[in-house]
Structures are given as structure tokens and as C-alpha cells.
Amino acid sequence: xxxxxxxxxxxxxxxxxxxxxxxxxxxxxxxxxxxxxxxxxxxxxxxxxxxxxxxxxxxxxxxxxxxxxxxxxxxxxxxxxxxxxxxxxxxxxxxxxxxxxxxxxxxxxxxxxxxxxxxxxxxxxxxxxxxxxxxxxxxxxxxxxxxxxxxxxxxxxxxxxxxxxxxxxxxxxxxxxxxxxxxxxxxxxxxxxxxxxxxxxxxxxxxxxxxxxxxxxxxxxxxxxxxxxxxxxxxxxxxxxxxxxxxxxxxxxxxxxxxxxxxxxxxxxxxxxxxxxxxxxxxxxxxxxxxxxxxxxxxxxxxxxxxxxxxxxxxxxxxxxxxxxxxxxxxxxxxxxxx
Numbered sequence: 001x002x003x004x005x006x007x008x009x010x011x012x013x014x015x016x017x018x019x020x021x022x023x024x025x026x027x028x029x030x031x032x033x034x035x036x037x038x039x040x041x042x043x044x045x046x047x048x049x050x051x052x053x054x055x056x057x058x059x060x061x062x063x064x065x066x067x068x069x070x071x072x073x074x075x076x077x078x079x080x081x082x083x084x085x086x087x088x089x090x091x092x093x094x095x096x097x098x099x100x101x102x103x104x105x106x107x108x109x110x111x112x113x114x115x116x117x118x119x120x121x122x123x124x125x126x127x128x129x130x131x132x133x134x135x136x137x138x139x140x141x142x143x144x145x146x147x148x149x150x151x152x153x154x155x156x157x158x159x160x161x162x163x164x165x166x167x168x169x170x171x172x173x174x175x176x177x178x179x180x181x182x183x184x185x186x187x188x189x190x191x192x193x194x195x196x197x198x199x200x201x202x203x204x205x206x207x208x209x210x211x212x213x214x215x216x217x218x219x220x221x222x223x224x225x226x227x228x229x230x231x232x233x234x235x236x237x238x239x240x241x242x243x244x245x246x247x248x249x250x251x252x253x254x255x256x257x258x259x260x261x262x263x264x265x266x267x268x269x270x271x272x273x274x275x276x277x278x279x280x281x282x283x284x285x286x287x288x289x290x291x292x293x294x295x296x297x298x299x300x301x302x303x304x305x306x307x308x309x310x311x312x313x314x315x316x317x318x319x320x321x322x323x324x325x326x327x328x329x330x331x332x333x334x335x336x337x338x339x
Contacts, residue, residue, distance in 0.1 A: 036099050040287070044095045047294045051087030054301040055080045061305070065314040071150045072130050072249075073311075076304055078154050079123035083297030086116050091294060110172070111165050113293075114198070117264055118161035120296065121202045124257050125209065126153055131250055132213040135220050167194065188276075195272040203265055210257050217250050252307040256300055263296040 058080040062068045090112045097106040134141045171187040266289045273281065281289075305311045 041095050041098060043291060044091050044098075044294075047291065047298065048087045048091040048095075051083060051091070051294065051297045054298060054305075055084040055087065057305065058301050058311075061311060061314045061318065064318060068310055068314055070310070071145050071147065072127065072134070074147075074150050074154065075123055075127045075130060076308075078157065079120065079127070080301060082116055082119040082123060083300055085112070085119075086294060086297040090116055094290075107172075110168060113267075114168070115161055115165035117267075117293070118164055118198075118202055119158065120260055120300075121206055121264075122157040122161055124253065124260060125206055126157060127253050128210050128213050128257070131253060132217050135217045135250070192272065192276055195268065199268050199272070203261060203268060206257075207261060210254075214250065214254050214257075221250065249308055252303050255307075256303050259299050259303075260296045263293045267293045 058077065062073065062077060090109070093105055093109045093112055096102070097109055130145060133144055137144060171190040270281070270286070270289050305315055
């Protein structure tokens with residue numbers, strides 16, 4: 001499922017080829033020939049660069065600041081690793097498939113896309129569940145969410161997402177796959193069932209789950225803010241500050257979830273459309289959908305680096321320390337020159 005460009009510069013999806021005619025066997029001058037297209041491929045290269053830089057910054061901050069190595073942030077680190085795969089593997093495979101149309105490369109893009117989509121949604125669900133427990137069961141949080149359980153959850157997320165993406169090997173074999181041809185009739189029912197199952201398991205069901213958890217957590221934060229706490233003012237102020245941070249963190253994760261759904265829902269619907277030919281999309285719409293799913297791994301690190309309190313503080317401390325060291329070096333140089 002890669003973008004194709006014909007000789008007039010238009011874009012189309014190579015799995016939507018309905019005629020089943022091979023370009024190399026056709027004498028049609030408008031038939032697609034693999035080539036580099038600046039208007040399509042340069043956008044992908046730019047997105048890949050942003051994804052790698054922003055998500056690498058997450059690992060740098062965690063490596064520099066030990067305070068960021070919390071249970072919640074372990075899920076965010078896993079999410080950053082998932083997004084980093086999009087920039088290091090996913091987008092380069094898309095671009096390579098567009099340029100060379102190699103069967104093996106184009107075949108790999110299908111599995112990488114599905115794997116990273118499942119992986120991202122699973123991490124967002126894990127973060128949501130973690131914040132739900134932290135707010136609703138604050139006194140028992142450290143007993144419920146331990147590091148061991150966190151690592152077990154992360155291992156399950158990566159393993160299950162990988163195995164689920166490999167289900168496509170049941171009906172699509174690398175030796176039989178041809179990016180220039182539509183899905184064979186004998187595999188069509190399995191492809192449709194897989195698309196519907198992916199929509200239900202990784203979009204519709206998580207949407208219902210997260211809508212419920214976010215509603216409950218936001219209501220609990222508001223209830224605690226309104227509650228009259230009979231204590232010293234300092235403790236009251238500290239409690240309100242904690243509630244404000246938790247509410248802001250929940251809002252950040254909610255925006256991440258909405259962004260992921262907005263970016264990936266059209267992609268899953270497009271896969272379903274390819275399988276059944278239910279509706280027609282113009283070339284520009286296919287082009288927008290093909291690249292919109294890569295907006296999520298760009299926005300995710302920005303949201304929790306600049307929106308989550310501990311990451312934002314670590315970001316400021318990192319640059320403040322750099323400026324402080326630079327000013328100190330300059331002052332030492334000035335003093336030595338005066339001597």
C-alpha cells in the first residue's frame with residue numbers, strides 16, 4: 001500500500017489497481033514507472049527527520065534526568081520507541097517502495113504499518129490506565145502499579161502487537177505479493193475480516209474504553225479540587241497543585257489519543273476500501289491519508305515534552321544548564337585574558 005505517481009505527477013494507491021494489468025506488460029504511456037518524485041518523497045523525508053529528532057530528544061531527556069524514570073514515563077518511553085520506528089523504518093520503507101517498487105520492500109511496509117499502529121495505540125491505552133489508577137486509587141497506586149508489572153505490560157504490548165501484525169502472513173505470502181496488483185479473490189474475505197477486526201480491536205474498543213476512563217478521571221480531579229480540605233493552607237495548596245498537574249497530564253494524554261485516532265482511522269478505512277472497493281477517493285485524498293498517519297509520531301513527543309510537567313521541567317533544566325555552563329566558560333576566559 002504505497003503511493004504511486006504516474007507520469008503526469010498524480011498520486012494513486014498501488015493496491016487500488018483494478019485492471020490487474022502489469023505495467024511492464026502494458027504499452028500504455030500513462031502507466032506508472034517507479035521514480036523519485038520530489039512533491040511526494042521529500043515530504044516523507046522531512047517527516048522522517050522530524051520523527052527521529054523529536055523522539056530521540058525523549059531518550060536524551062530520560063538519560064539526563066533520573067527523575068523522569070517513573071512508571072508512567074516508562075510507557076511514554078515505549079511510545080517514543082514505537083514512534084521512532086516510524087521514522088527509522090516505516091517512512092524509509094514507504095519512500096523506497098515508491099521509488100523502486102521492490103516486492104520485498106513494499107511487502108514489508110504493510111507489516112510495519114500495522115505493527116506500529118497497534119503498538120502506539122497499546123501504549124496510549126497503558127498510559128491511560130496508569131493515570132486512571134493513579135487518580136482513582138491514589139493511596140494504593142504504588143501497590144497496584146509496580147515496576148515489575150510495568151515491564152510485564154510493556155513486554156506483552158510489544159509481543160502481542162507483533163504477533164497480531166503477522167496474522168497477515170496467513171493469506172499474503174512475500175513470494176506471491178505484487179504491489180501492482182489488487183488483492184486476489186481467494187484472499188479477499190480474510191483481508192476484509194482483518195481490516196474490520198483491526199478497526200474494532202484497536203480503534204473502536206479503545207475509543208470506548210478511553211472515553212470512559214477520561215470522563216471518570218476528569219470528574220475525579222474536579223471533585224477533589226472542589227472538596228473542602230480541612231488542613232493547613234500549605235498542604236491545601238500543595239494538594240491543589242498536584243491535582244492541577246494530574247489534570248493537565250490527563251488532558252495531554254487525551255489529546256494524544258484523539259490525534260492518533262484522527263490520523264489512523266482514515267488509514268484503516270482506506271485499507272477496507274481497497275479490499276471491497278466500497279467508495280472512490282480522488283488522488284489528493286489518498287495522498288493526504290497516506291501521510292496523515294505520520295503526523296501522530298511527530299506530535300506525541302511534542303505533547304508530553306512541552307505539556308507534561310516533569311518533561312517540561314527537564315527540558316528547561318537541560319537548556320538552562322547549558323546556558324549556565326556557557327556563561328561560566330565565557331567569564332573564565334575573560335578573567336584569564338585580563339590576567
